[in-house]
Amino acid sequence: MVVNKILDADFFIIGTPVYQASITGVLKNLFDHLPIDAFKSKVVGMITIAGTSKHFLVGEMQLKPILSFFKAIVASNNVFIPSKSFNEQNQIDETDIIKRIDNLISELLFLQNKLKG
Template sequence: MKLIGISGALAGDKTSLAVNDVLVAAQLLDSSLQTELIDLREYEVEFAVGAPLADYNEDTWNVVNKILSADFLVFGTPIYQASITGALKNLLDHFPENAFKYKVTGMVATGWSDKHFLVPEYQLKPVLSYFKGLVPTGNVFIHNDSFNEESEEIIDRNVADRIQKLAEEMIYLQQGINNR
């Protein structure tokens, strides 16, 4: 199985590191997993204008096709102005309606305010559900204070445990879908 993580941040490292932590945790649970991190900072994903995918640049084409080829996914976003990033929403606008059918689609969010912990639930989850993604219950919100200021590693043991549980749930659910 292939698990792809998508970091929807265009600035900073926290979201990318958090998504990568989910990938690492999943790989430790199942060494046969293939994992890949798509960090949107490394790609020039064009603004979605409703054109066919073939009309967009190579980065847009490659990112969309990598995601479509994955067995399951984990999406990461920082919370800006009480919302997911525009870069992540723009990426999602490139997908067809059934893009995530039979795929587990986990969520990780980072932010400065605990008041934003429900943003993924109310903004990202409906979009992933629209694409027919199965969203696990154990999604993770990470307050920026949970990161070491210098290394930007997660130092909050509770957050690390929730990342581990998300990886476990995602693998369990995807194996169940694959074995039905």
């Protein structure tokens, strides 16, 4: 089950589209099924995708407090991607966004290595 995979994992990248200025109901439903210590001492990064840059803070304002409630260690280099950044093959070809994703991954690996000593 998904819950067991989350409990067994060391760190995460949570990606979500933004609909109606909010994280998806499916993601919220997943959180509702997790025990309170599901992310305790686990490193988590966030990637949000939205149709407008007006929603760039949804991850910080909605997802980050939920992850903090679950005692996650939330990365600081989280990534917002405007949906217009995807090309016709549904790939990101903007070097700035790719660099931000690489920075997020580097931070997650650094934090995870520090935690595991």
